[in-house]
Amino acid sequence: METTIKNIITTKIVRLYDETNPLIMDCGDLFSPIDVAYETYGELNSEGTNAIVVCHALTGSAHAAGYSSEDPKSIGWWDSFIGEGKPLDTKKYFIISSNFLGGCYGTTGSSSINPGTGKPYGLSFPQMTVRDMVRVQKSLIDHLGVRKLRTVIGGSLGGMQVLEWALMYPEIVESIIPIATAAQHSPWAIGLNDVARQAIMNDPEWRSGNYYEFGQPEKGLALARQVAMLSYRSEKEFQQRFGRERQKENIKENPLHRNTSNLFQIESYLRYQGKKLVQRFDANTYLYITRAMDIHDVAFGRGDLNKVLHSIKIPSLFIGIDSDILYPESEQKNIAKALPNSLYREILSPYGHDAFLIEFDQMSNYVTEFLEK
C-alpha cells in the first residue's frame, strides 16, 4: 500500500439500556437491551460544552471520520468535514457520531440477536421513530459526560434527527445545522420509500423477514436501492456522467436484450449500486428505517407545524441543494423561514440530494462561517 494509515479508529459499543433501564419508545414498547455503536473525534473540554453531534443518513454508520482499517477505502463518510482544521475541527470540538437505533452498524436493530430467542429480531423489532433515535443519542452524550452541544448537524434523515434534537432537548442544544431534510416527510418521499419496501417484501427470499439463516433478499434490496438512487441524484448529473452510452458487456441472461445486445451505462451503474448495498446493509433494517422516515413529523403531538418550528429559537443554519428532487430546496427554505433565528444557504450542484456527501467546499464555507459566529 502506498499510504500508511495511522490512527485507525475503532467503533466503540456501549450498552445504554438494559432490563432495569429500558427505552420508552414512541410506539409504547419498553425496549432493552440496547447497545450503541459510536465514534468520537477530538477531546471533550472539562466543562463538557464543546461537543457536536453528527447524525447520519439512511444507510450510514457511526464511522464518520478517519480510517477503520488500513484500507484507504475504510475512510469515514464525512471525513472531508471532520478533523483538524476542517469545518468540524477536532482541535476545537468533541465530535460524536453514533449509529442510530434500529441501524445495522453496531447499534441494536432488527438484524441484532434477540437475547430472549438467540435469533435476530427480524420483524419482531419495535418500529422506532426519529425521536427514539434521538432519545438514544441523548443517553449516549450523557454517558460521555457532555453537558452542552455546540451544534447538531446532519443531512437527509440526519437532518430529521437534528430538528428533533432542537425540539426535544432545547436546554442542551445551542445551534443546529439541518441539511437537505424534511420537517414532515412528504407524500412523494413516502411513496418512494413504500415502493422500495415493496421491492424488498416482494422478493420471496425476504421470507417475511426471516431470511437470516438463508441470506439476504438480494434482488429486492438491490432494487430498493436503485429506486432510491434515482431520487438521490439528478437528471443533469446522469446526463453529464452517462448520457446514452452503452455498456459493452452482453447481458446474455436477459433475453430482452437479444436485439439491443447491451445495457445503457446508467442501468449498469444502478445495478452496481444495488449490488453494493446488498453487501453492506440489512434488508429488514431498510424497511424499518424508511418507515421511521415516513413517520417523521416534527408537528406530531406538538400542534401546528409553523408554531412548532417557530419555537426553535436557537441559531440554525439550513442548507439546501438546488438539484435535490427528494427534499427540494423550496422545502428547506420553507422550514428555515418558520424559524425566528435561521440562516439559509444553498449548495449549487448537479449531484442532487447526495450533494451533502460530495460538495464539501461549499458546505465547509457555510458551516465554518456559522460556527465561528
Added chain:
Amino acid sequence: METTIKNIITTKIVRLYDETNPLIMDCGDLFSPIDVAYETYGELNSEGTNAIVVCHALTGSAHAAGYSSEDPKSIGWWDSFIGEGKPLDTKKYFIISSNFLGGCYGTTGSSSINPGTGKPYGLSFPQMTVRDMVRVQKSLIDHLGVRKLRTVIGGSLGGMQVLEWALMYPEIVESIIPIATAAQHSPWAIGLNDVARQAIMNDPEWRSGNYYEFGQPEKGLALARQVAMLSYRSEKEFQQRFGRERQKENIKENPLHRNTSNLFQIESYLRYQGKKLVQRFDANTYLYITRAMDIHDVAFGRGDLNKVLHSIKIPSLFIGIDSDILYPESEQKNIAKALPNSLYREILSPYGHDAFLIEFDQMSNYVTEFLEK
C-alpha cells in the same frame, strides 16, 4: 344508467403485414403477421388531406375518443380533445388513432398468439422501436387512403412517435404537436424504466415471460406501475391531494405496520394504481414498450442531434409542463429551440407529466390556435 350513450365506437382490426409483405424492423427481423387495432373519428375528405394522427403513450390504446360500451367509464383517453367543436374537430378533420406495434390492445405484440406455435410470443417477440411503430402507422394511413397529415399529435411516448413521423415521412406530415416528450430518452428516464422492468422480472410469477397459462406477475407489474406513477405526478400534487393523511384500513398482513396500524393515503393510492394496471395491461408488453422508449433517439443513425432536429422544417408546436419531472420543461424548450419553425407553449399544472391527460383547457387553446394558422 342516467345517461344514454349513443354511437358506441368499435375498435377495428386490420391485418397490414403478412408473409408476403412482412415488416422490416430496426432490429433486422422481417416480421409478420401484424394486425393493427385502430379507431377513426370524422370523415376523410376526397383528396385524403384532412387527416390527423393521434399517438398514444405507454399504457394507452387506440380508443382515444367516444365510448366503447354503454358504460360511461368506457370513454376514450383523449375524449375531451377529440370530437365536434373540440380542438381535434371531427367536423374538419379525420382523426386516426391506433394501438402501436407491440401493444396489448389489439395490435400485434408480445401477448399476441404466435400463429407458428399457437402460443403467445412472450419474449420471442422482436424488440420493436418507436420507428417501427411509426412504420406500421404509416401502413395504416396508406390503407385508409390518407395522403397528407394536417398534424401528428401525442404526449410522452406519443410525442416520440410524433417526432419520428416528422423525420421519417416529411413529405406527408404538414405539422407536428409533440407534448411533454423526449428527442433522446434521458438516462434518468432510462433508469426509471429499468427499475420498473426489474420489478416485473424479479417476480417469480413472471416465469421468464412464460406466465400466460398461469396468470400475470401481479406484484411485479403493480410495483412497476407505482415506480412510474411517482414520475408521472408531482410532489406538489401529492402534497395537496394526500398530504400526510393516513388510510383507515388496517394492513394486517404486513407486520411492519403493527405499530403504525395504517398506511399513508399516498401508499394506498399507489397500490391501487398498481392493481388497476395489472387488470388491464400485459407485463411482457410493459417490458418491450419501456425498452422501445429507452432506445428512442431521433439522432440514431442520422448524425448530430441538433442538425437532425433542425431538419424538421414544418410548423411545430411543442407543449411542456412546468411540474413535469420525467420529461422536464427545459428538455421541451431545448428541442423546440433546435427546430427552425417551432412554437413553444407551457402548461401550468400541479399534475406533473400526466397533465397532458388532464389539463385540457390550456392544451385546447394552444392546439386550436396552432391548427387554425
